[in-house]
Amino acid sequence: MRKLRSTVFALAALGMAPWSVAAQSQFGDADAQPAPFNPQMSALMNMLIQPRHAKLGLAGSADNWPLAAYALKELRQGFAVAARAVPRWKGLPVPDLFEAAVAQPMATLDAAIKLKYRRQFDEGYEHLTAGCNACHGTTDNAFIVIKAPEASAFPNQDFAPKQ
Amino acid sequence: MKVRSVLGRITALAAIIGLVATTAWAGGSGFGDDDDNTQEDGPSYFGFVRDTNGVTVPDAKVTVSLKNRVNFVTRTDALGTYKVPGFGKEVDTNEVEVSCAKDGYRQIRATRRSSASTDPKIPIETECTLQHM
Numbered sequence: 067m068r069k070l071r072s073t074v075f076a077l078a079a080l081g082m083a084p085w086s087v088a089a090q091s092q093f094g095d096a097d098a099q100p101a102p103f104n105p106q107m108s109a110l111m112n113m114l115i116q117p118r119h120a121k122l123g124l125a126g127s128a129d130n131w132p133l134a135a136y137a138l139k140e141l142r143q144g145f146a147v148a149a150r151a152v153p154r155w156k157g158l159p160v161p162d163l164f165e166a167a168v169a170q171p172m173a174t175l176d177a178a179i180k181l182k183y184r185r186q187f188d189e190g191y192e193h194l195t196a197g198c199n200a201c202h203g204t205t206d207n208a209f210i211v212i213k214a215p216e217a218s219a220f221p222n223q224d225f226a227p228k229q
Numbered sequence: 230m231k232v233r234s235v236l237g238r239i240t241a242l243a244a245i246i247g248l249v250a251t252t253a254w255a256g257g258s259g260f261g262d263d264d265d266n267t268q269e270d271g272p273s274y275f276g277f278v279r280d281t282n283g284v285t286v287p288d289a290k291v292t293v294s295l296k297n298r299v300n301f302v303t304r305t306d307a308l309g310t311y312k313v314p315g316f317g318k319e320v321d322t323n324e325v326e327v328s329c330a331k332d333g334y335r336q337i338r339a340t341r342r343s344s345a346s347t348d349p350k351i352p353i354e355t356e357c358t359l360q361h362m
Contacts, residue, residue: 157351158275166277166285166308200307 107148107155114144119198120215121225122175126187127214130227134179134187142172156205163204167197271315272322275352278305278329281337281360285309289331289359296324305329312352322353329357336360 105113122137145168149161174190177183191214198212218225278289291311293301301313316325327339342354 154351157273157348159354162277163308163310166310196307204306204308204310204312 105151107152107160110144110148110151114148115141115198116212117219118144119194119212120219121223122194123191123214124218124220124225126175126179126184126191128225128227129182129184130225131179131182133225133227134175138172138175138179158205163201167201168194171197271318271320272349273315273352274301274311274313274325274327274355276311276327276342276355276357277309278311278331278357278359279309280334281358286329286331286334286359289329289334289357291327291329291357294326294328295320296326325353327355327357329359331359333362334359335362 118137118141122134122141125131125134125137145164149164153160171190171194175187175194178186178190195212195214199208199210202208202210202212274293276291278286278291280286285305286309287305287307289305289309289311291303291305291313293303293311293313295316299316303311303313305311327341329336329339337358337360339355339357342356344351344354
């Protein structure tokens with residue numbers, strides 16, 4: 067009887083073991099305290115930089131200068147946030163890399179937008195995009211190739227100037 | 230007795246799994262796939278080459294030398310940066326010198342940036358400055 071009770075208990079324990087592991091899945095524990103959110107460089111690029119780069123290009127292509135100014139400001143802030151959040155990536159100094167890659171083209175774009183000068187905008191945007199790709203090369207991510215958007219990826223936003 | 234032993238092992242295993250899972254999530258969360266390259270060769274060497282106006286200089290020749298032993302020669306990329314792997318953990322980084330050159334320029338200084346970090350993954354940074362001749 068005692069042996070039987072021990073066997074039943076052991077089987078129950080064996081049955082519970084997978085259950086207790088399953089409660090904490092590979093994605094964490096549902097009952098844990100919320101952890102600080104520390105997005106890494108790839109996430110920051112996808113969230114803050116790439117869409118803003120695209121919107122800037124789309125706004126400029128539509129001669130929508132107020133929107134282009136807004137997109138440029140957002141893009142600049144995106145770089146600042148990313149550099150503060152991840153000051154070193156793969157050991158490299160992120161603020162310095164951003165400065166070398168995009169500071170000059172963004173200054174050109176700023177002037178072009180204020181002057182509403184499309185040709186200078188296109189030139190600045192080309193340099194900005196080249197700066198992105200140069201930085202990807204420096205950080206061994208040359209396979210991530212950025213280009214000017216050929217079409218909008220934002221079906222719920224009108225990039226044409228508001229009449 | 231055998232059943233008790235099995236139960237003990239199950240309990241221990243569950244405890245270990247719980248500990249590992251907790252440890253893995255203890256540092257907060259992100260959702261990137263950033264590399265974490267472990268440097269087994271001592272710190273690497275990195276820096277910008279700039280002109281006297283602070284503008285980066287692409288395609289400059291950069292020589293990273295370990296005194297009387299070995300030279301690494303490379304060129305700056307489109308961003309004006311160079312990178313050279315480490316010479317080995319045993320090498321005194323103070324014995325490593327960086328110089329730069331480009332046609333039409335002369336080197337006026339090479340300044341090592343001091344870092345408070347002792348993280349071996351952070352490269353030794355030296356900025357090399359060229360002046361138009």
